Amino acid sequence: MGLVRKQAPQQPEEVAPERPPAETLLRRLDDPDTDLRREAALGLEGIAEAVPALLARVHVEDDPRVLESILITLAAHDTDEVAGSLAVHLASDEAALRTAVAAALATMPRSVPDLLPALLAAPDHDVRVMTAMILADLPHPDAHVWLLRMVQDDPHPNVVTGAIDALLPSATADDIPLLEHAVQRFPDDPFLRFTVQAALPRLAGTA
Amino acid sequence: MTSDTATGARVLVVDDAATVRLYHTTLLGGAGFAVNEAANGLEAVEAALGTDFDLFVVDVNMPKMNGYACVEALRSDTVGSDAPVVMISTEDRPGDADRAYQAGANLYLVKPVAGDRLVRVATMLTAGKDDVA
Numbered sequence: 266m267g268l269v270r271k272q273a274p275q276q277p278e279e280v281a282p283e284r285p286p287a288e289t290l291l292r293r294l295d296d297p298d299t300d301l302r303r304e305a306a307l308g309l310e311g312i313a314e315a316v317p318a319l320l321a322r323v324h325v326e327d328d329p330r331v332l333e334s335i336l337i338t339l340a341a342h343d344t345d346e347v348a349g350s351l352a353v354h355l356a357s358d359e360a361a362l363r364t365a366v367a368a369a370l371a372t373m374p375r376s377v378p379d380l381l382p383a384l385l386a387a388p389d390h391d392v393r394v395m396t397a398m399i400l401a402d403l404p405h406p407d408a409h410v411w412l413l414r415m416v417q418d419d420p421h422p423n424v425v426t427g428a429i430d431a432l433l434p435s436a437t438a439d440d441i442p443l444l445e446h447a448v449q450r451f452p453d454d455p456f457l458r459f460t461v462q463a464a465l466p467r468l469a470g471t472a
Numbered sequence: 473m474t475s476d477t478a479t480g481a482r483v484l485v486v487d488d489a490a491t492v493r494l495y496h497t498t499l500l501g502g503a504g505f506a507v508n509e510a511a512n513g514l515e516a517v518e519a520a521l522g523t524d525f526d527l528f529v530v531d532v533n534m535p536k537m538n539g540y541a542c543v544e545a546l547r548s549d550t551v552g553s554d555a556p557v558v559m560i561s562t563e564d565r566p567g568d569a570d571r572a573y574q575a576g577a578n579l580y581l582v583k584p585v586a587g588d589r590l591v592r593v594a595t596m597l598t599a600g601k602d603d604v605a
Contacts, residue, residue: 297558322520329541342511349494350490357563358537358567358568358571359564360532360533360538360540360541360563361538361540361541363533363534364533364534364538367533389565390562391562391563391564391565394533394562395533422584423562423584425581426491426584427489427562429491430489430490430491430492433490433491454584455583455584455586455587456491456492456495456583456584458586459495459587460491460494460495463491463495463498464491
C-alpha cells in the first residue's frame with residue numbers, strides 16, 4: 266500500500282479586517298486618538314477623493330507618526346496636485362515637517378520633475394537645500410543632471426555643498442571639472458573645498 | 473565610525489550628509505577629540521544611551537528624527553544627557569536659533585562653519601573633559 270500523505274488540518278481562513286468606509290476614515294483624520302488618525306491615514310491609501318483632506322491635515326498634524334502615515338498615503342498618488350501642495354512645506358519653520366515632506370517628495374518621480382524648475386529657482390535658499398536632499402534620493406534618470414546644474418549655477422554655497430553631497434555617490438571623473446569650478450566660485454567656503462578635495466582621489470579612479 | 477585619540481573628549485557628530493560627518497570628524501579628530509558619528513537623530517539617541525558623550529554636534533534637517541527632536545530626546549529623562557550641544561544648520565531664518573535653544577542646544581551655528589571656529593567652540597564647551605576618554 267502506498268504512503269498516503271496526511272491531510273493537513275484545515276486552518277480557519279484568515280479574513281482581512283474590512284476597511285471602514287472612506288467617510289469614516291476621513292472623519293478619523295481629526296480624531297484626538299493618534300492611533301486612529303494614523304490608521305485612518307493609511308486606510309485611505311488609493312482613494313483619490315481623500316487627497317484634499319489628507320493635504321489639509323498635513324498643515325495641522327503635529328504627531329510625527331501620523332504625519333508620516335499621511336505622507337506615505339499621499340506620496341503613493343504621485344500627482345502634480347499632491348507634489349505641488351507638499352512642496353509648499355519645504356519652506357516650513359517646522360524641521361520635522363519639511364524633512365518629512367522632502368522624504369515623501371523623493372519617492373514621487375512622476376510628479377516632482379515638473380516642480381523642479383520652480384524649486385531650483387526658489388528665492389529661499391533653504392528650499393533649494395531641501396531640493397538637493399530630494400534629488401539625492403529621487404529615483405529618476407535625470408536626478409544627476411539636475412544636481413550638476415545646481416552645483417554649476419546656484420549662487421548660494423550651502424545649496425552647492427548640499428548638491429555636491431547628493432551628487433557624490435553617483436559622481437565620476439567626468440564631474441571633476443565642475444566640482445573644481447565650484448571650489449573656485451566659493452573660495453572662502455572651507456567645507457565645500459574640503460568636500461571636493463576629499464572626493465577627488467576616488468573620482469579620479471573612476472575614469 | 474570612530475576616530476579617537478588616547479585622551480580626547482568624546483564627541484558625537486550627527487548629520488545625514490556623509491560629507492559633513494567626514495568634515496566635522498576630520499576637524500575634531502585632528503584636534504584630539506574622540507569622534508563618533510550618527511546619520512540621524514535616532515542613531516544619535518541610541519549612541520547616547522550607550523556612551524557618555526562630552527559634546528554633541530547636531531544638524532537640523534535629518535530624516536527619521538530631525539535635530540530639534542534629537543536634542544529634546546538627549547535632554548529627556550530617558551537619555552538624560554547634560555553634555556553641551558552645538559547645532560549646525562543651513563537654516564538661518566528668524567526663529568531657528570530660538571527653536572534650537574528651546575530644544576536644549578547650547579549654541580546654534582549657521583553653515584558654513586570655519587574649521588578653526590568649530591574646534592575652538594568644541595574645546596571651550598568640553599573644557600575640563602580632556603582626560604575622560
